[in-house]
Amino acid sequence: MxxxxxxxxxxxxxxxxxxxxxxxxxxxxxxxxxxxxxxxxxxxxxxxxxxxxxxxxxTPPAVTDALRDAVERRDLGYPDWPDGSPLRVAFARRMTDRYGWSAGADRVREQTDLIQCLQLILHLATSPGDAVAVQTPNYPPFLATLSTMGRLAVPIPMQDTDEGWRMDFAALDASVTQSGCKVLVLVNPHNPTGRVLTRPELEELAALARRHDLLVISDEIHSELVYAPHRHIPFASLSPDTARRTVTLTSATKAFNLAAIRCAVTHYGPDRLLALRDAQPPDLYGTVSPLGVVATEAAWRNGxxxxxxxxxxxxxxxxxxxxxxxxxxxxxxxxxxxxxxxxxxxxxxxxxxxxxxxxxxxxxxxxxxxxxxxxxxxxxxxxxxxxxxxxxxxxxxxxxxxxxxxxx
CATH class of the missing domain: 3.90.1150.10 (Aspartate Aminotransferase, domain 1)
Known part of the structure; x- marks a missing residue:
């Protein structure tokens, strides 16, 4: 092309x-x-x-070429990944190249998709009945996940202003205080409004998260579909404190049209959560397909x-x-x-x-x-x-x- x-x-x-x-x-x-x-x-x-x-x-030609090469080489056996898949390093490199964020590869884990990533974090970090703040409107499977898992969704309505959609930080502050919730699901860029939070907005959110000691689960799957002059800033990149309280969820599937490869990554900021995750039986939450890894690497490297x-x-x-x-x-x-x-x-x-x-x-x-x-x-x-x-x-x-x- x-x-x-x-x-x-x-x-x-x-x-x-x-x-x-x-x-x-x-x-x-x-x-x-x-x-x-x-x-x-x-x-x-x-x-x-x-x-x-x-x-x-x-599908992008770089991805189809990589998948075709793997199949033609009959390279469909068990992968040799003693220290995790190559996606860990690939994700860290992508974050550095795109956003200047030094995301440690050793804190990355693979999952099949973003919904599973969210469900695993909620399972590890919360219990039935716990309150979870979430922007509304929102991606329906996320809202359905909270309901199915018995978590109390605390809606934080996005504000429709003459300048566009805005996040209501005062409402978030009040709702978190009233509900006592300790978790915020942040979708940025936002689905469905298409809003991209600015650095000052993210910094205000980070201050609020620090004040209330919130765990922030940041869905950033749309981050590579941002139109100039707007710019995506990974939430965890704001400061060491923000990084320590943020779990970042992303995938190449949205920006490269690869939903069926079932491949996503989670970057764990909190030490405790990463330890809890690694203490689980290794295959309890499934393992990512080697072909999904091939496709994701090809997209990020050559797409x-x-x-x-x-x-x-x-x-x-x-x-x-x-x-x-x-x-x-x-x-x-x-x-x-x-x-x-x-x-x-x-x-x-x-x-x-x-x-x-x-x-x-x-x-x-x-x-x-x-x-x-x-x-x-x-x-x-x-x-x-x-x-x-x-x-x-x-x-x-x-x-x-x-x-x-x-x-x-």
């Missing part, structure tokens, strides 16, 4: 047509629908899917050029979503995401009698996500996945417009 720098939408570049990139904008819909993965398979042939957080783009093109396409698409909403659906409230490939859209001003997800499905032929599974205050919201080709996105936006055209 040819690297394209800082592409923008047609209206901002002055060109008559938006940029198209091979490998991203030449998607074959028969190929998309023929895949067995849930995004296109579950909705069936009559709906355009823009719901689950998978991208439509093919940056592909990822830059990806961000060019996603930046164009997020601007296109904003353009259509402003021009054709001005009653829907929306802030252009600072990260992720997810748009969080407030349909409450329309006063619909049915959930907007259902309206878009029936009247627009598009399957979106949203509503109550995202937590307190999420009813009336839509989450739209714009990680697709220009042509597919245009049809998704046409369906969205069609669904609400009688209401605006």
């Amino acid at each position: 040819t690297f394209v720098v800082n592409a923008e939408s047609a209206e901002s570049t002055g060109s008559s047509e938006p940029l198209r990139l091979p490998g991203f904008d030449d998607l074959d819909r028969d190929w998309l629908r023929a895949r067995a993965s849930v995004k296109w398979h579950r909705p069936g042939p009559d709906l355009l899917p823009a719901w689950v957080a998978d991208m439509d783009f093919p 940056d050029a592909w990822q830059r093109e990806l961000l060019t396409v996603l930046d164009r698409n997020r601007r296109r979503v904003e353009q259509v909403l402003r021009a054709q659906l001005p009653h829907l409230r929306h802030h252009t995401p600072e990260a992720t490939y997810l748009a969080w859209i407030d349909a409450r001003p329309l006063g619909l009698e049915e959930p907007p997800v259902e309206r878009v499905r029936k009247a627009g032929g598009v399957l979106l996500d949203g509503g109550s599974p995202f937590g307190l205050g999420a009813d009336g919201f839509l989450r739209l996945n714009f990680a697709t080709s220009h042509a597919v996105l245009e049809d998704i936006l046409a369906g969205l417009t069609r669904a609400f055209e009688a209401d605006v």
Whole structure:
């Protein structure tokens, strides 16, 4: 692929047509629908899917080449990892190269995915009935995990301001004090709003965590999908105190479209938690697949050029979503995401009698996500996945417009 720098939408570049990139904008819909993965398979042939957080783009060539090489070498035996997988060093190198954070490789452990990472930390650090602070709206499997594990979710609502979504630190302070919770699940960059916390905001959060002696479980899986001028800062990188109280969760799966490889990493800041984790039976929580390690290493080592093109396409698409909403659906409230490939859209001003997800499905032929599974205050919201080709996105936006055209 040819690297394209800082592409923008047609209206901002002055060109008559938006940029198209091979490998991203030449998607074959028969190929998309023929895949067995849930995004296109579950909705069936009559709906355009823009719901689950998978991208439509093919796997990065660096990853497919590495996987093909492993299979062709018949290198599928037991791995020789006496000191842990190569991901430990690869993660530490990635954090240094990307963010200047010296994350110790010896504090990294592998898991199959981020949900398992969260569940393991909650199992080790909390007990049923314990309160856990969490931003709302939030990733539904995280909220479902708290419920299933019997932890009391203490919602910290994100604030919708004229400048965009903001974290309410006063509400967090008050809620932590009232509930006595000692754990905060931080999602930054935030799913579903796309907000990226600034350094001053993170420092305020770190001071609050120190004041209340909070363990911070920081989900940073969207960190490599941030749009300039915004910048991701790992929470644990702020100070030695913050590092000692932070568990960082991440994976290459989101930024390189590799969900099925089932491979994630956890960086343990607290000594006690790392010791508890290592005292568990070694295979109690499963072991990561060697092919998952191969794919992740390849993505982090050789996938940056592909990822830059990806961000060019996603930046164009997020601007296109904003353009259509402003021009054709001005009653829907929306802030252009600072990260992720997810748009969080407030349909409450329309006063619909049915959930907007259902309206878009029936009247627009598009399957979106949203509503109550995202937590307190999420009813009336839509989450739209714009990680697709220009042509597919245009049809998704046409369906969205069609669904609400009688209401605006």
